[in-house]
Amino acid sequence: MQFKDVIGQETIKQKLIDSVNTGRIHHAQLFLGDSGHGSLALALAYAQYINCENRTQNDSCGECGNCQKMYKLIHPDVHFSFPIVATKKKAEDQDPNTDFYTQWRTYMQETAYPAYREWITKIGKENQQGNIPVAEARSIIRKLSLKSYQGGYKVLIMWLPEFLGIEGNVLLKVLEEPTPKTIFLLVAEDESKILNTILSRCQILRIPRIKEDQLATALEKVIHAEPEKAQQAASLAEGSFRRALDIFHSGEDNYFEQFSDWMRSCFRFDTAALLTWANSIAGMGRENIKNFLIYSLGVFRDSLLIKQGVENLATLRGDQLIWAREKFAPNISEDGVIKIVGEINEAHYHIERNSNPKIVMFDLSLTVGKNIR
Template sequence: MQFKDIIGQEKTKALLLKEAKKGRISHAQMFIGDKGIGKLPLAMAFAQYLLCESPGANDSCGTCNACVKVKQLVHPDVHYVFPVVKSAQTKVSVSDDRRQQWNAFVKQNTYFNLQMWQEFLEEMGKNAQIGVDESRSILKKLSLKSYSGKYKIMIIWLPEKMNTSAANKLLKILEEPPENTLFFLVCDAIETILPTIISRTQIIKVPNLKIEEVKSYLIKEKNLPENQAQSIASLTQGNLVEGVLMSQGDVANNQYFESFVKLMRSAYAIDAIALMNVAEELGGIGRENQKNFLRYSLHMFRESLIYNYLGEEKVNVKDEEKAFLNKFAKFINNQNITDLITAFDEAIYHIDRNANAKLLFSDLVIKLTKLIKKGV
């Protein structure tokens, strides 16, 4: 992975290059930010740059023996740790037990999330974590000498999936690592990580991608029409992974639209039975789809405001969505937009933290009836 292969993130790239050139590389760095914005590719590209035999001013050479090995995920000084579903039946307890599948998956997917990784392994719904056996494996690997004579690099993807025992076992080595040992922790939810881990790392804040960057990628790499790419990029708010998933077909988007229409009509009519039916449906579609539906709803609320104040020619929606907004948009205005955004944002937050989805959506639809009427 080279920096040039990563979409956007020019400031973060410049920061990492500056560290390397000055020789002031923190032994433990935590890449934080939203999902789907390229934190893992940045860590991988940085590792390749540091091990490159002929690094340039702005990137690794990409052709030396070290670069080739890092790109192929076989460099002996670059180690990967990631959540696994522990199973006596499959004899999986640490990342190395899934390393063959990891290599195949990462080579095919530069940008991905935990859901995609678990779908690849056919382990959706199972508890993937980083356990204490993994910590023992990390300590063992880092006790060995560097193969290249440069750095030993440990890339930990989703350290928030580390259980307490595993985290506590790594505290000492994070604070006093062996010479020329680097930890790159790639995190989606820093608030769930032990403070003692966070305090031992340098925080690298990775910003969301720009909507134009996501749009450009979808047009060039996924061959989407400009208006569809713009609509998806606006909806995903800089999350490239979600943008790619949505670009793979209109089925999910159509389902979100149908659910949104059903929910809004039921809320306006204060149809309690219909509302509870929608809440029941949404409670059973899985966490990632639930969050995507909520994001889609936020997108439609924002487009409603644009429709109201700037006119229909300024909205980024498909024809059937525009037809619905023609009647619906007037109910979204300055009387209720702030409360709607807060309610749906909070729902996403709680789903991310394993809230009971059926209870959450039941509560949300009740709030929605009041908020829609507020805009009448």
């Protein structure tokens, strides 16, 4: 991956490029931010830049042998580590991630903006927990103690070091005193879940949200989205390309239909209908439910603004806007909506943390039903 293929993030790119050109590459760097913001994509582009044979002031060449190997993720000096699910093989297995490597490579070629749940579902079952086993940590140490094949830098890219258990501490020694020309790039989303001992040895690079207009442009370029739809998905995506894609593909129209059904039952406070609705929405899968909740937040926010006479709205367009102006906004309570928005955020939090979606969505429906008028 070249820097030019990473969406936005100009400041971070420049920082990384400067570190190479001034010869100040920190040996342990933590890229911290949602994978949808491009933290892994940046790490990939950085590793490619570091080892490129013909790099320019701004980017890797994309053509040399090293770049080609990076594209195929078969560079002998660039290793990957990522959460896997438990298999029947024994814990003392020498190289547990090898079994998953082909799937990892396929996944990375689909997207450099991965999502943890999606990855785990690809290699196991949705509700399984990911883990980076101690055998993998040992295997990393082994790989990095070898001489570099190409004479350049050896790089380890670890996606989601949050999943290293306490045994991950076996890595401390190499993090502290790495062999020369060895770089650790840890790509994490949640600082609070990383072993402190590891965190304290890394230089932290915070990866911010992608700007909305850059997200919209990326959707137009990558999946040929129409400008208006691209803009709408971008406005809901909270700076995540990943989320923008999900929202785009799952189709706003579909969310709108579910949302208006939901609101009909909430206004009537029809608990039987709400239960049926919660069960059906729970079947959409976690990522989709989260996106639906973000969409709902957008509709509530816009409807509140409509009530206050604001013209420039972020989420609602076309028929949905007409519906909100004529039918929805006039009937909702401002105080109620403020409470509802808090509850939707809360529900999003719980869905992310694996709570039972049927219960979360039904409870949320009761609160909405009580407060909407």
